[in-house]
Amino acid sequence: MRAFIVAALLAAGSLSGASAWAQTVEVANVKYEPGIDLAGQKLQLNGAGVRYKFVVKVYTAGLYLTTKAGTPQEVLAAPGPKRIHIHMLRDIDGNELGRLFTKGMEDNAPREEFVKSINGVLKLSEIFASRKQLNNGDSFYVDYVPGLGSTVLLNGKPIGETIKEPEFFTALLRIWLGDKPADAALKDALLGIKKERRR
Structure with missing residues (x-):
């Protein structure tokens, strides 16, 4: 009986943990799902944050991986x-x-x-140039699938050709996770590191 109670308590604990993990993450009023399906695999939100230009909020970013990663090296090596x-x-x-x-x-x-990555860089630039302007509220994903490449989706719809070079997606992630990141606080946020933003 005692073993049954312990097992029940452990199950309840794991369920409460799962429900906590399953909560939507909100960043600057933008909601990020805790998990998504991509190419038949489950991905989880590694971290999300805001890109600031001085004190102005420019965009939010969320990073999804198959396994949690706490360093740039782990992110880039994640399968x-x-x-x-x-x-x-x-x-x-x-x-x-x-x-x-x-x-x-x-x-x-x-x-x-x-x-x-040059081929992919040029394709991405063409996509943005053809759009003329990205507006407040627009969202785009770049999905990378090993063996296939990177696909850009604008407001949920694929745009442009698949970028086949795997180096492109790695170079893209370095914008936020490299040694000279676009925003150091956003880098920490994408890695799941919680820090107070300096004012």
Whole structure:
């Protein structure tokens, strides 16, 4: 009987833990699901945060992986599909965003990796340029599936061709997780590290 009670308590504890994990994460009024399905696999939200430009909120970002990762090295080495989900918090010119992303990749990726990513960098820039402007409320994902490549989805719809080079997605993630990240506080947030933002 005692063993049964202990087992029941453990089951209840694991269920409460599961329900806690299953709660939606809200960042700057943008909701990120705790888990998603991608290419037949379950991904979990590794972390989410806000990209600031001085004191202005530019966008939120959420990172999804098959397993939790607490360092950039663990994120880049994580197996299986991955997703970076960006949600705009202000209007921004498409060409400007393309330039910022290109610079972020160039500043953080090793030279050889960036060179192998050029095709993807150009495709991403074309996607942003064709859009002219991303508006407050727009969201885009970049989904990476091993063996297939990276797909860009704008407001839930695929846009542009699949970017086949695996180096592209790695270089893309370095924008936020590299040695010169776009926003140091956002880097910590994507890694699940909770810190107070300096004012």
